[in-house]
Amino acid sequence: MRKQCSLIIGTVLVIGGVISGFKKYETLRLEQYKLISDKCLTYDLPSLHANENGGDWIKVPFTGKTYVGFKQAIGIRESYGLYDIVNPYGYMGKYQFGKTALKAIGVIDTKEFLRDPLLQEKAFDALLAKNKWILKDEIQKFVGKTIAGISITESGILAAAHLGGAGSVKKFLYSGGQSRFRDGFGTSIGTYLKKFGGFDTSKIEAKQNPVVLL
Template sequence: MGDVICDDYLEIFYMIKRIIGLSIILTIGGILLLSFRTKENVDLSSYSTEGLDLYYIAPNFNEIEDDNTFISPELGKSYIGFKEAVAFKESRGDYGVVNQFGYLGKYQFGKGTLALIGVKNVKRNKFLSDPVLQEKAFYANLSRNKWVLRRDIKWFVGRRMNGVEVTESGILAAAHLSGPGAVKKYLRSGGVEGFADAFGTTIRYYMKRFGGYDTSFVVPNKKAKVI
């Protein structure tokens, strides 16, 4: 009698074992089948972020307000197009304007910058009423900045930084905004060391807005002077 009961228990045990084994096999098979069907039916490439600009910095109000307001198909991406675009951003192209911080003329020069390029002992009204002098000052400042930033232009042009392609014209425009020293820090820190002027305009914004112009006309000159 005891042997019969023992045999019954063994039979039940093996039956349960077979059921569990079969359940495991069916579960694994179902998972594999589902995975194959998923690969066939879902195009995962549509979820790829490759090529997307995932670094975004929200511009301040000043940058939104006048973005892309200067369009000149005739001048295009030439040097003249570049300087007129910068002038429009700085002063709307007005030679006679002085802003609330004392920056002068079409390109909004500070007195310190003008002194560096040889414009000294020139009365404010004389400078504001002399378009030729202002144009010479703009070129001299570009020429000096291009010399100061010559290595950075060589190293960084063509790279992307904070979602913006670095170009020579963008670098020179940013140097006009912040000075070449601040642009060096920005580039050599990978865009970490930033700068914003009194209106909140950033180096990144200038590099984006004024990128891609032909500034090969500008000759780098350490001692560039107007007078």
């Protein structure tokens, strides 16, 4: 009887140890966003029989630190890459534009903006061009330096300007990192300077008054 009890207790302990080794699933909550359109989201999943007809597998290009990679990284961070989304503060689309920023590059109709992915991509390019013009002196002066432990790069500066505006980036740079703007969700200028540093944004031409044209 004692042997049976010992065996049962030992088995329970082993099972308990195995179960405790599994991590709980983490649930990602998107309460700070809301979808505008009533379109269904669809996904293409890989299949074991996808190549039955002799077709080639789709090759997804590696974007790395290219400009395309930069845009995708920003889009994922801002909105998980969703175009028809608005956060509680009214920032819209894949790159979470505010109305003031949109007006500055000639976009007035926000409903059309949310419906048009191409317009959003062009708007992002235009805003980068404008911020690159505003921050051209700072880019020349600070790129290659280290501030508050962050290696300053052109792409990091442009990403930070997208987060908090060119003025906030200037304050951070000239204060040696002491001036730390944060957005409504607590994300700092320094976070974007670091996270999005080292991408190739040379494709963007600095423009004083860029306007989005389709």
